[in-house]
Amino acid sequence: MPLTITICNGKGGAGKTTLSVLLATAFNHAGHAAALLDRDPQATASRWLNETGDVPVAPADGSGDHRLLIIDTPPRLDSHLLHDALSQSHIAIIVTSPSPADLWSSQDTVATVRQHLPAGGHARLLFNQVQARTVLARGVDNLAARIGLPALKTRIGRRQTFQHAPLLGWSALDAVSREELLQAALEIASLAPPPPASS
Amino acid sequence: MKKSDKLLAKLNQSLAPEKEAPTPTVSSPSPKRNPRKPRPKKPAAPPKTTRRKPAATAPAPALSPIPEPPPAASPPDRAAQARDLVNQHLGLSLGAGMIPMPIVDVVAISGIQLKLITELSRLYDVPFTRHRAQAILLSLFAGVGSFSLATGVFGSLLKTLPGAGSLLGAATLPVTATALTYAVGHVFIEHFETGGTLLDFDTTTAKRKFEGLVAEGREKWQNR
Numbered sequence: 001m002p003l004t005i006t007i008c009n010g011k012g013g014a015g016k017t018t019l020s021v022l023l024a025t026a027f028n029h030a031g032h033a034a035a036l037l038d039r040d041p042q043a044t045a046s047r048w049l050n051e052t053g054d055v056p057v058a059p060a061d062g063s064g065d066h067r068l069l070i071i072d073t074p075p076r077l078d079s080h081l082l083h084d085a086l087s088q089s090h091i092a093i094i095v096t097s098p099s100p101a102d103l104w105s106s107q108d109t110v111a112t113v114r115q116h117l118p119a120g121g122h123a124r125l126l127f128n129q130v131q132a133r134t135v136l137a138r139g140v141d142n143l144a145a146r147i148g149l150p151a152l153k154t155r156i157g158r159r160q161t162f163q164h165a166p167l168l169g170w171s172a173l174d175a176v177s178r179e180e181l182l183q184a185a186l187e188i189a190s191l192a193p194p195p196p197a198s199s
Numbered sequence: 200m201k202k203s204d205k206l207l208a209k210l211n212q213s214l215a216p217e218k219e220a221p222t223p224t225v226s227s228p229s230p231k232r233n234p235r236k237p238r239p240k241k242p243a244a245p246p247k248t249t250r251r252k253p254a255a256t257a258p259a260p261a262l263s264p265i266p267e268p269p270p271a272a273s274p275p276d277r278a279a280q281a282r283d284l285v286n287q288h289l290g291l292s293l294g295a296g297m298i299p300m301p302i303v304d305v306v307a308i309s310g311i312q313l314k315l316i317t318e319l320s321r322l323y324d325v326p327f328t329r330h331r332a333q334a335i336l337l338s339l340f341a342g343v344g345s346f347s348l349a350t351g352v353f354g355s356l357l358k359t360l361p362g363a364g365s366l367l368g369a370a371t372l373p374v375t376a377t378a379l380t381y382a383v384g385h386v387f388i389e390h391f392e393t394g395g396t397l398l399d400f401d402t403t404t405a406k407r408k409f410e411g412l413v414a415e416g417r418e419k420w421q422n423r
Contacts, residue, residue, distance in 0.1 A: 100210055107214055139207040146214040179310050186287060
């Protein structure tokens with residue numbers, strides 16, 4: 001069974017789809033064959049990958065021969081698509097920006113994650129769209145404890161290149177963006193042992 | 200109180216430590232103010248001065264236990280941990296090497312190796328200066344014989360270094376990036392294991408070892 005990672009937040013706009021696709025791409029570049037399962041009815045991730053082809057899109061039943069499966073979920077806490085995704089995941093990543101609205105939503109999302117992620121699963125916050133030297137970025141350090149989940153040490157910045165990526169894919173990204181994503185991917189992968197490599 | 204501190208304090212307060220699980224409902228527009236019972240005004244919430252509070256101070260009501268950070272490595276384990284660090288970064292440099300644009304390649308490669316040196320320094324508790332680490336990296340790369348790098352080159356950086364090898368196709372680039380990271384990692388492990396720091400890093404002797412390690416690294420990853 002592939003290492004399954006659900007990317008979630010009950011509120012739209014935090015960067016779930018962007019990071020689902022970019023993290024999956026980063027994993028592929030780091031040598032861990034990853035596929036993306038698009039469980040969001042908006043289907044932005046599918047459209048994106050149709051455009052760029054950076055990452056294989058897993059079929060709806062999640063089958064396929066890859067070591068990692070990243071699941072993009074809808075921005076709805078009451079969605080059974082989210083609940084199902086969590087219940088088959090080893091890792092849940094709640095993506096949030098430092099904005100108060102996203103933080104409030106991520107706190108609500110923690111409760112949903114705790115309800116559906118199987119025992120032994122790992123859950124983390126991932127701070128996204130962090131702009132250096134802003135007041136809210138400074139506040140981010142203390143927020144994880146408040147929200148109720150540990151945060152990944154890597155924080156993803158707010159970058160124009162991420163806006164270009166749905167059209168141009170990984171090649172839209174500059175070196176700093178890529179490193180950031182690779183570091184986040186590495187940190188996520190270190191949470192749980194990957195499945196044995198398929199021959 | 201500064202305006203920004205006030206903002207952050209308010210933000211912290213707005214995030215209640217314990218929230219009840221949301222009841223699944225059909226989506227309805229959320230009311231303007233929180234309908235739950237008004238929070239009691241906390242008298243002077245302790246100012247959060249520590250930068251990195253250990254996570255999960257809120258009691259987890261269910262399921263997934265948050266893993267403890269690993270205990271500090273005792274000296275015999277440290278070398279093994281250091282080798283693990285190098286291996287992790289090899290994966291990164293392999294990925295970064297796929298970038299077709301030369302200038303971006305260079306930044307990505309050095310960034311990963313700088314990151315590796317940062318983490319090795321942290322592991323061995325050695326003071327780290329980015330400037331010093333960069334200088335060492337540059338001199339190591341400049342010193343590698345053109346033979347070792349002749350079959351795989353990383354664009355602009357080599358062009359600017361004296362005695363640099365010729366520029367060749369990107370097809371062999373990923374291997375070189377990994378070989379370089381491998382060599383950097385092991386040169387530094389050896390230096391730190393024998394009690395060295397970034398300040399007493401002797402590049403002349405290191406360069407010879409480095410060249411050998413790059414060749415070794417290329418051998419290992421030629422077929423990857």
